[in-house]
Amino acid sequence: MADIGPHIPGAAEILGVIMGKVAPALAGAYIRNLFPPRKSWRQRLLETAGGVLLVFYAGEVAAGATWAVLKWAGGFVGVVDVAEFVNRGQSDLLAAFLVGLTGMTAVEGGFHYMRKWLEKRLA
Structure with missing residues (x-):
């Protein structure tokens, strides 16, 4: 009988x-x-957490898309097999890096929007 208990990694x-x-x-x-502007450690921590969370939720999709783009670009420039130069694991790490960076930027944009909104409300 198969074990149906919780999965413990x-x-x-x-x-x-x-x-x-x-x-x-x-x-x-x-x-x-x-890169500037310099931010408080709390804001940097929240932005980093946003980047990590986005990697967990969108990393797999971005990894597949990054691999497809690399294969397309390799065919576009005339390289027969992109896998000779870049393996799938490297492509996945690149995707995770870019998604984390995008997530941080999105959180920073959210903070900026909230500050502007609060300034209008409190003014």
Whole structure:
């Protein structure tokens, strides 16, 4: 009989998630926070959390789309097989990095919009 209890992830599965999703998103957060304007640590933390959450929810879709775009671009420039130069894992990490960066930017835009809205309401 099959075990139908809750799935408890092992150490290898947790490490895989961290290396495949969290680390690229944190790298995007680091790169994003290098550029001005300087922000408080709370805002940077919230933006980073937004980037990581977006990677968890949209990372798989972005990974497939990134791989398809790379294959298309390889055919466009005349390279027969993109997999000779870039493997699928590297493409997935690139997608996670870009999605994390996009998520941080979206959270920053949300903060900016909320500040403007509050300034209008309180003025």
